[in-house]
Amino acid sequence: MTPSIASQSVVVTHELHGNILLVIVDNPPVNALGVEVRQGLLAAVEAAEMNDAARAVLIIGAGRNFIGGADIREFGKPSRLPTLPDVCNGIESCRKPVVAAIHGAALGGGLEVALASHYRIAVDGAKLGLPEVKLGLLPGAGGTQRAPRLIGVEAALSLMLSGRHVGAQEALSLGLVDRVGQSDDILAEGLAYAQELLLAHAPVRRTRDALGLAHGESSAPALSAARADIARSSKGLFSPLKIVDCVDAAVTMPFEEGLRFEREQFLACLNSPQRGGLVHAFFSEREVQKAPETRTAVPRPIHAVGVVGGGTMGAGIAVALLDSGLPVTMIERDDASLARGRAHVEKVYDGLIAKGRLTDSEKGKKLACFTGSISYDALAGGDMVIEAVFEDMAVKQAVFAELERVCKPSAVLATNTSYLDIDAIAASISRPQDVVGLHFFSPANIMKLLEVVVPARVNAEVVATAFDLAKKLRKIPVRAGVCDGFIGNRILAVYRAAADHLMEDGASPYQIDKAVHDFGFPMGPYQVMDLAGGDIGWATRKRRAVTRDPNARYVQISDRLCERGWFGQKTARGFYLYQQGSRTGTQDQEVKAIIAAERERASVTPRTFSHEQIIRRYMAAMINEGANVVHERIALRPLDIDVTLINGFGYPRHRGGPMNYADTVGLANVLADIREFEKEDPLFWRPSPLLVKLVESGNNFASLNQTA
Incomplete structure (x- = not known):
């Protein structure tokens, strides 16, 4: 359960719950750290300092997130006070224990607020991370200085250079949080934890003084390895090396000097042309998902999907579908081809097992949702069928003739062709309104791009369904018209x-x-x-x-x-x-x-x-x-x-x-x-x-x- 303060006119409110000052951030949709939120957080800390009845501070987020990060819309504009570093320093300097109770996203500046707090509790479903590198930036509110002090140099570098999110349990094992709550009621969990700390007379515990930071000599290998990896895999990128330099400063400089150095590097990244390019990519990837059809049409429900063809592409598509939780039926022309198709699917999962990214049990659960047949009749109940056979018009039209025969009227019929005329494929059957192009890129279970190719006679709800499927598959859909090769x-x-x-x-x-x-x-x-x-x-x-x-x-x-x-x-x-x-x-x-x-x-x-x-x-x-x-x-x-x-x-x-x-x-x-x-x-x-x-x-x- 998350608190709702919809009746409030400000984005940060604070009120006493017994002897705990409850601070609620409510800035939909993700509680971004715009100037009003920053002002509200500092005002709340000041109120706690001045109120003798408040013995501790609890910061939570309204809605679905703790704090989703900085307000990207402010980047490149004149700074408005207080800055986020001011806020984090103010939180950390508070003379009363400050607890951050995290649900949903605590990303970028949101995690930096949590790092500046004295104690942290998260609930299952929380996502914590410092993904600024993906925007050509670095954590600029003390993140590069506090994270290494809290969890060590190697773990902090891994978190910041990858930009990845970690869940509550991993955050606990890393030391990012002190506790994982037993329920998803973030308000109850946070209040109980703060009260427990008060009863235990827990001291103010500032991250700047944490002992996770290794001495310079023992941190050197991690810093050198990070620089070598950047030279190999992120050549030409500006912010990753700046992140390493900042962590190096955390090892070698006093905290205040490290903060000043971090701020200088953050501003250098902010002024880099790379930041503009990465931000453009970030917003564009969100904009492409708003195709005209998705604004007007309701997608059809997709509960089961068929895949025709068990080659490399068909198997990759099947894996992508299975990974999203959808049951898959694969069709091949004979038993030997079907066995090869299943082997292709299993090979993908065996590769993940060998890399430690999947367990045998998890593989078994996924394959329990995978069936195969040499009869198209097995597709009769499917909500969508994706054809992924040889790139030949006659072959594909023969497949669609079979799909027209067996598929229910509401089924979406998709082709994975890379070049062929989808209008001609659609025109070969009596239900062209149900035909859409889904151009996956190889390997289909890994590549993020999905071209949604829109033929002339397709229903808008079919296009909307394709975009909805892309969301389920965690792919980035781009709407394309019909021509030889589409867009890419x-x-x-x-x-x-x-x-x-x-x-x-x-x-x-x-x-x-x-x-x-x-x-x-x-x-x-x-x-x-x-x-x-x-x-x-x-x-x-x-x-x-x-x-x-x-x-x-x-x-x-x-x-x-x-x-x-x-x-x-x-x-x-x-x-x-x-x-x-x-x-x-x-x-x-x-x-x-x-x-x-x-x-x-x-x-x-x-x-x-x-x-x-x-x-x-x-x-x-x-x-x-x-x-x-x-x-x-x-x-x-x-x-x-x-x-x-x-x-x-x-x-x-x-x-x-x-x-x-x-x-x-x-x-x-x-x-x-x-x-x-x-x-x-x-x-x-x-x-x-x-x-x-x-x-x-x-x-x-x-x-x-x-x-x-």
């Missing part, structure tokens, strides 16, 4: 073609990969191709050959590799050589020779490109096609493209997505580059009408992000 793969085809042009014109695939990686992508385009399998792209190119403009430039280097059976990691050879099963490739001199021969065949005189020139072409192609996708309403807004590229294609999150990046460098500059490249290849480098219009009107992509 359509744009991918263009910027990968730009990379091929660069390769044929003189840049090696290894130089291109390095330039793209240094820009912030986890992998370059040719590393990705080798990972995915060159044969997949080859099949797509052959499918598109009949419709390809004969005047369009077509680089054949990838085809030459595929003709040799060099498909990447799975064949130990692609653009790179993979020795003895290694996942890290080395440069291949034969590939360089093939490239040289293809340049000669195409009468191309190779020239030199700098990394900057590579990125300018790579990004210009991506941005220009993104503009076309918005212009054609395949994507509703530029932010939909940003979310798609970040979550499905490895675009560096701290740059906010390609359309946000274009705004930061200036659309006029992007258009000028395209005009320059257009002189070499006017067909490929045709400027998007939307980009031209925006430049002529002095607007940017951000101006279009509220037009869904």
